[in-house]
Amino acid sequence: MIYASFKIQWPGFALDVDERIPARGVTALFGHSGSGKTTLLRCIAGLEQAAKGRLSVNGDVWQDADAWVPTHRRPIGYVFQEPSLFPHLTVLGNLRYGQKRSRQADAKSAKFSLEHAIELLGIGHLLKRKPAALSGGERQRVGMARALAVSPKLLLMDEPLAALDMARKQEILPYLERLHDDLEIPVLYVSHAPDEVARLADHLVVMEGGRVLASGPLNNTLARLDLPIRLGEDAGVVLDGHVAERDARWHLLRVACCNTSLWVRDSGAAVGDHARIRILARDVSIAHEPKTGTSILNTLPARVTSLGDDAHPALTLVKLAVDDKPVIARVTRRSAEQLGLAPGQQVWIQIKAVALL
DSSP, rough: EEEEEEEEEETTEEEEEEEEOOOEEEEEESTTSSSSHHHHHHHHHHSSSSSSEEEEETTEEETTTTOOOGGGGEEEEOOOOSSOOTTSSSSSHHHHHHHOOHHHHOOOHHHHHHHHHHHHHTTTTTTSOGGGSSSSSHHHHHHHHHHHOOOEEEEEEEEETTSSOOOHHHHHHHHHHHHHHHSOOEEEEEOOOOOHHHHHOOEEEEETTTEEEEEEHHHHHHHHSSOOOBBSSSSSEEEEEEEEEETTTTEEEEETTTTTEEEEOOOOOTTOOOOEEEEEEEGGGEEEEEOOOOOOOOOEEEEEEEEEEEESTTTEEEEEEEEEEEEEEEEEHHOOOOOOOOTEEEEEESSSOOOOO
16 A cells, blocks of 8 residues: 655645555545645645655655655656656667666566567667757646656656647557556555546545545545546546457447446457446436337446435435445436335436447
């Protein structure tokens, strides 16, 4: 685990965090601008020193009342919004400079890390170029490779796509997914972009006003009815599965998930590939019996687990379990009463739209 406890008091802002974060996978620090995400990340990096703070990573204490490990001695890689490459060095020169400055890895492991980082980020053809000859997306990929070249035990990423346009973001997201799949080190990823969080995160820490509003595994946190977390325009859940079948005639994929299957539009993924899907509450309807004669492809048995308030008094959120995975539906209170919805009730749900992330 990563244990981070910090208290900072500035004019107009206070950070008060006491959080345990898994030391594996991608943890997204999510929230509006000014919520404290970057300040928390800088405290973990040692770039901000909280008067009251404690930080330990897998049992190694980096900060407490009696100890302070300076930034350059912390085994971290840090990716900023702007990569800040040295303009007079080539891409390879920038990577080697970062590696040389690192005191965190021996030569053998660092060399492997550099080669692996170059392969993961797909920048082998850029090594002889200087930063001025790179696109914004290429520069950011080089910045990520530089952060990995030091063989870190923790990778910190502070809104790495924020300065890029949509086309460059779409260019880089597949590389970030490769990092997610290939890296064994934990990643703390600061973002206020819902699509990035939905595609990349395993664990979600939601911040507001310098405090943690909610924290836990991504899908469980998104499915909380006491504190609906909206990634973008609506409440919903994110589920993981794999591509089980391709229907070439209708350009569809069957994704195996929750001991059942869901049909989605064909994205070109291969059979057997990992697939992450997003289901919005507004796209889920509830019935007592499975419907026939409908255009909706995805009809599944489910069990009602709880009901909660929605933003408008005419609506209610219904949390359901499909096998052991939570799904949320939004229905009117009138419909909920007519259906007699209550925890433990067995129902059928129809999902009219499933997004493959």
